[in-house]
Each structure stands twice: as C-alpha cells, then as structure tokens.
Amino acid sequence: VSHSSLEVLILYCTFVQPISTIETQTVGLDCERIHNVSTSLTGYWSTATGCKLLGNWWKPQISAHSARRNAWRIAGSHLCYDLAGSSSSTSGGRCSGGTGWESCARLCQRARWTRAALKAGKHVLCEKPFTANAEEAREVQDLARSRGLVCREAFHYREHPLMEHLRALLGSPALGVSSGSPGCQEASGGVLGRLRSVDVAVLIPKWVFGGTNIRFQESLAGGAAMDAGCYCLHAIRSLVGGQPVVESAAAVMAAKSQVVDAAMSGTLQWLEGSNTGLRASFRASLQHDGPLPVSTIDVRGERGHLHCSNFIMPVFGNVVRLTTTAAASETSNAKGSGNAVSTSVNRVYGSGESTYYYQLSRFVRDVCRVKDASKDGDEGALVMASTILLDDAADSIASMHLVDEVYVAAGLTPRLPSAKAATIQPVDPAIQ
Numbered sequence: 527v528s529h530s531s532l533e534v535l536i537l538y539c540t541f542v543q544p545i546s547t548i549e550t551q552t553v554g555l556d557c558e559r560i561h562n563v564s565t566s567l568t569g570y571w572s573t574a575t576g577c578k579l580l581g582n583w584w585k586p587q588i589s590a591h592s593a594r595r596n597a598w599r600i601a602g603s604h605l606c607y608d609l610a611g612s613s614s615s616t617s618g619g620r621c622s623g624g625t626g627w628e629s630c631a632r633l634c635q636r637a638r639w640t641r642a643a644l645k646a647g648k649h650v651l652c653e654k655p656f657t658a659n660a661e662e663a664r665e666v667q668d669l670a671r672s673r674g675l676v677c678r679e680a681f682h683y684r685e686h687p688l689m690e691h692l693r694a695l696l697g698s699p700a701l702g703v704s705s706g707s708p709g710c711q712e713a714s715g716g717v718l719g720r721l722r723s724v725d726v727a728v729l730i731p732k733w734v735f736g737g738t739n740i741r742f743q744e745s746l747a748g749g750a751a752m753d754a755g756c757y758c759l760h761a762i763r764s765l766v767g768g769q770p771v772v773e774s775a776a777a778v779m780a781a782k783s784q785v786v787d788a789a790m791s792g793t794l795q796w797l798e799g800s801n802t803g804l805r806a807s808f809r810a811s812l813q814h815d816g817p818l819p820v821s822t823i824d825v826r827g828e829r830g831h832l833h834c835s836n837f838i839m840p841v842f843g844n845v846v847r848l849t850t851t852a853a854a855s856e857t858s859n860a861k862g863s864g865n866a867v868s869t870s871v872n873r874v875y876g877s878g879e880s881t882y883y884y885q886l887s888r889f890v891r892d893v894c895r896v897k898d899a900s901k902d903g904d905e906g907a908l909v910m911a912s913t914i915l916l917d918d919a920a921d922s923i924a925s926m927h928l929v930d931e932v933y934v935a936a937g938l939t940p941r942l943p944s945a946k947a948a949t950i951q952p953v954d955p956a957i958q
Contacts, residue, residue, distance in 0.1 A: 644673055663923045663925075730819055
C-alpha cells in the first residue's frame with residue numbers, strides 16, 4: 527500500500543486462506559522491465575518494483591513462452607499483486623516476514639486494506655467476496671468513486687471467452703454491464719427463447735478443505751455461501767441480468783457451529799423486468815462427497831437446454847452442450863414431421879490463456895482509460911470512465927447484497943466484518 531511506485535493494488539486470495547497454505551506474499555509487475563518471468567499461471571510478474579516473489583498458490587501447466595508473451599501483452603504501469611493481504615508487520619510496502627503476514631492473511635481484513643489502498647491513490651482489484659457484507663461494500667465503493675479510482679471485485683471466470691460464448695447464446699448483458707445497475711439489461715434467452723429456469727452449482731470436495739479449515743471460522747466471515755456460493759450467485763446475475771430476490775435458502779452447518787455454513791442452497795426469483803417469474807436455483811458446498819470439484823451451469827428455455835461444465839476453471843477443460851428444438855415448419859416444408867431436435871457440443875478456450883490473464887488485461891485496460899480520461903478531460907472519455915466506476919460499484923454491492931439475503935433467508939445473520947467478528951470468536955492459531 528505504501529510502495530510509492532505502485533499504482534494498483536490487487537488483493538487476490540481465497541477469502542480466508544492462510545499464507546502457510548498459499549505460500550505467496552507480494553509480487554510486483556513493471557511491464558516495461560520484465561526481468562524474471564515465472565512459468566506459472568500467475569507468474570507474469572517481475573521484481574522490478576522491489577517486491578518479493580515467494581512462490582505461487584498453484585502450479586498449472588503453462589509454457590514459459592506463453593507466460594513471457596502474456597507479460598508483455600499486459601499494458602499498464604506498476605502492479606502490486608498481493609495474495610496474502612497486508613499486515614501491521616510491514617516496512618516500506620514490503621513484507622517483513624514472520625507471523626505478521628500469516629496472522630493478517632487469516633484475519634483477511636479485505637475492506638480495511640482496500641480502503642487503505644484507495645486512500646493512498648491506488649486502483650484496486652479485490653478477490654471475491656468483495657467484503658464481509660453489503661454495507662461494507664457500499665462504504666468501500668463510495669470511497670473509490672469519491673477518489674475516481676477503479677475498485678473491482680475479481681470474479682475471474684467471467685472474463686474468459688467461455689462466458690462470452692454463453693452470454694452470446696443466451697442474449698445476456700455484455701461484460702461490463704452490471705446487473706446491479708438501475709435499469710440494467712436482462713437476458714433475452716437467445717437461442718433458448720424465453721428462459722424457464724437457471725441452475726448453478728459449485729461444489730468443492732471435502733478433502734480440499736478439512737472441517738477445521740479457516741473457511742469455517744465465524745471470525746473470518748467464513749461459510750460456503752461466501753466462498754463457493756458467491757460464484758453461483760454472480761454467475762446467475764451475469765447471465766440473466768436484472769435484480770433477482772432470494773426466495774428461499776437452506777444451510778448445512780459446519781461441524782460444531784451454529785453460525786458458519788458448510789453448504790448452502792437456495793432459489794432466486796425475478797419479480798420485475800422481462801424475466802418476471804423466472805426462478806434460478808443454486809447449490810454451493812465446501813464439503814462435497816464427490817472426488818472432484820464441480821462447477822456447472824444449466825439453463826432451460828422454451829426452445830431448449832444449455833449445459834456448461836467447469837465454468838470457473840475452463841482452461842482445464844470445459845464442455846458446452848446445447849440442445850434446441852424447432853418446429854418442423856422452421857426447418858422443413860414437410861408437414862406432420864414433428865419437432866426437430868439439434869444438439870451441439872463445444873469446448874471454448876479462446877487463445878488458450880487463463881481466466882486470470884483475461885481478467886488482468888481488462889482491469890489494466892480500464893485503469894488506463896480512467897487515468898487517461900482524468901488527464902485529458904475529454905467529455906466522452908470522462909463518461910466512459912464514470913461508467914466503469916459505477917458498474918464496478920453496482921456489481922460488487924449487488925453481489926454482497928444477494929449473499930446477505932441468502933443468509934437471512936436461511937435463518938442466519940450476514941457475515942460481520944472480520945474486525946468485529948474477531949471479538950466474538952478469536953482465530954485458533956492451531957488451525958492450518
């Protein structure tokens with residue numbers, strides 16, 4: 527936050543993951559001086575700004591050539607990529623090591639450090655969920671808009687060509703048009719015709735996060751709805767548009783907890799707009815019995831069914847299966863031949879880059895637009911910059927509002943900011 531050469535702060539970590547698990551501290555990027563490019567998916571960074579690269583939280587297969595090419599293709603100035611969050615144990619914007627980083631990562635006071643970055647004049651890309659609740663999201667976004675800074679919730683999956691493909695099929699709002707904005711666009715249904723149902727599931731096997739994982743701690747705003755559930759809710763909003771309300775929700779509680787959910791399911795409904803009456807369901811779990819993670823989208827309309835698998839990590843394999851039905855009169859002059867059923871199966875990878883590459887590219891592009899508009903004073907550019915800021919604010923606030931409403935519908939309370947929750951249930955330092 528205090529590093530003077532950094533213009534952007536990226537808070538990017540699982541909401542309550544300890545530094546001992548992700549094994550990453552701070553990474554800096556100077557796009558004009560790429561000295562040391564990692565071959566990992568998140569390794570587009572150099573040490574030019576003096577920040578430290580101490581590993582990556584996962585290591586998928588990607589060629590050194592591709593990583594190096596990606597680094598040069600990302601436009602912009604200096605970026606600070608902070609997977610752990612910041613701590614009181616820092617010096618000159620750099621980690622001083624020791625338990626300070628681990629303690630802070632566990633507390634994960636995301637809103638606190640986002641505010642600090644905004645006050646220091648930094649644009650922010652913040653990992654989901656954006657804050658602990660909607661009230662905190664509004665406070666952070668109010669500050670961002672007052673400073674004219676980009677402050678975006680990092681739902682990386684939405685940036686990938688796979689989601690662009692789904693939006694095109696369903697006639698969904700374009701990327702960058704928030705469903706949280708007043709008078710926002712809604713999906714037309716596209717090739718499926720009028721939408722009848724939407725079902726989204728994000729299920730994480732129980733072996734990934736043990737029952738004592740910090741995701742299950744009240745003091746860290748933990749819960750399945752916060753971790754896996756926010757993906758479900760955001761995907762539904764992104765594809766359908768409009769402003770749904772939570773109709774019902776049911777939680778499966780974590781062991782020995784009356785507050786934290788290990789799994790959450792529920793239904794949403796649209797009460798107004800072109801999709802009035804439409805219902806969507808979601809299932810989110812951190813204790814799934816299956817052997818592998820599941821992230822699926824199923825959309826049914828009056829003319830067919832769309833199924834998408836692995837929408838969160840499409841670079842590791844995805845399937846889009848589209849089945850449509852057309853009346854015989856639409857496909858043939860023959861009479862009495864009934865309806866014609868057509869099924870297509872596609873896999874969408876775009877140029878083969880990861881979701882994180884597409885996310886960072888758009889983020890840097892929008893930061894440059896906002897900076898240029900402020901510098902040049904062009905009226906059209908200023909309108910575009912204002913739209914970027916308003917959309918990011920509306921999107922993150924709408925996301926946290928739905929999460930809050932899910933908890934209320936399930937008979938639970940919205941998550942408290944970590945600083946307040948810690949006074950209720952201190953973090954157990956023995957938990958890994």
